[in-house]
Amino acid sequence: MPPMSMPWVRIALVTLALACAGVAQAAGDAQRGKQIGYTCLGCHGIEDYKNVYPTYSVPKLVGQHPEYIVAALKSYRGKERAHGTMYAQASSLSDQDIEDVAAYLAATPLTPGAPTTGSVPTKVAELCSGCHGRDGVGITGDFPTLSGQHADYLVRALVEYQKGDRKNPVMATFAAQLSAADIKAVADYYGAQRPALKTVLRRNWL
Numbered sequence: 001m002p003p004m005s006m007p008w009v010r011i012a013l014v015t016l017a018l019a020c021a022g023v024a025q026a027a028g029d030a031q032r033g034k035q036i037g038y039t040c041l042g043c044h045g046i047e048d049y050k051n052v053y054p055t056y057s058v059p060k061l062v063g064q065h066p067e068y069i070v071a072a073l074k075s076y077r078g079k080e081r082a083h084g085t086m087y088a089q090a091s092s093l094s095d096q097d098i099e100d101v102a103a104y105l106a107a108t109p110l111t112p113g114a115p116t117t118g119s120v121p122t123k124v125a126e127l128c129s130g131c132h133g134r135d136g137v138g139i140t141g142d143f144p145t146l147s148g149q150h151a152d153y154l155v156r157a158l159v160e161y162q163k164g165d166r167k168n169p170v171m172a173t174f175a176a177q178l179s180a181a182d183i184k185a186v187a188d189y190y191g192a193q194r195p196a197l198k199t200v201l202r203r204n205w206l
Contacts, residue, residue: 028066028096033104036097039089040105047199057150060197063110067141069102075166082165110145110195112137117192121185127174128186136193148196154187 043049049058061069075081077090077098093101116134124134133139136147146154160166161175178186 028070028099028101028103030100030103030107033100033102036093037101037104040101043085044105045200049199054156056152056156059153060149060199061105062107062198062200063148063195064106064145064197065109065138065141065143066099066102066106068138068144069106070098071142072144073098073102080167082160107200109141110137110147110197112139114194117194118189121182121189123178123182123186124189127177128190132190136190137195145197146190147193148198149191151184151187151191154190155183158183158187 043051043058044061046058050056051058072081073086073090073093074095076083076086077093079087090098112133112135114135120129120134131139131143132146136145136149138145157166158175158178161168161171162178164172166172175183
């Protein structure tokens with residue numbers, strides 16, 4: 001492993017240890033989440049729906065760790081992520097509401113084990129796999145699963161970490177080391193992995 005990658009491996013291991021020690025298990029009621037989370041389907045329940053401006057695919061959530069959806073919604077609510085619509089949605093939810101909506105949207109989380117597809121980019125091996133795995137399945141609930149996610153959404157998320165629109169010190173450190181070509185390679189790789197996160201069409205969620 002290249003010498004420069006070692007500090008980031010240590011950061012990832014420390015982060016993982018902290019996550020394992022203090023991860024909050026999602027304890028949501030999916031049936032209640034279905035009742036109060038219907039507005040989420042206006043974007044996340046439509047196949048290949050796009051954020052209008054800037055234009056990028058709305059993320060797939062089915063198969064995601066519910067704990068990560070909880071963390072993401074709380075980040076939008078706390079303005080640690082910059083997105084007007086998501087702030088408006090999340091700010092209307094209590095902590096229990098968020099747990100319930102996350103349980104509904106996640107359904108059954110993906111599990112690791114499938115062979116990887118394609119060559120592993122250098123930056124995935126050096127920076128990403130310690131938390132997200134080579135197959136893109138987050139190794140604890142706090143780390144998002146990336147397997148089969150829209151590549152353009154992953155590009156957007158990494159750029160937001162670089163710009164500070166998403167405030168996460170570990171991800172900001174990692175993202176700062178990525179060129180535009182690196183970001184595309186990482187996003188394309190994880191987007192091609194299987195098993196894949198899914199979008200469930202609105203008619204199947206009602």
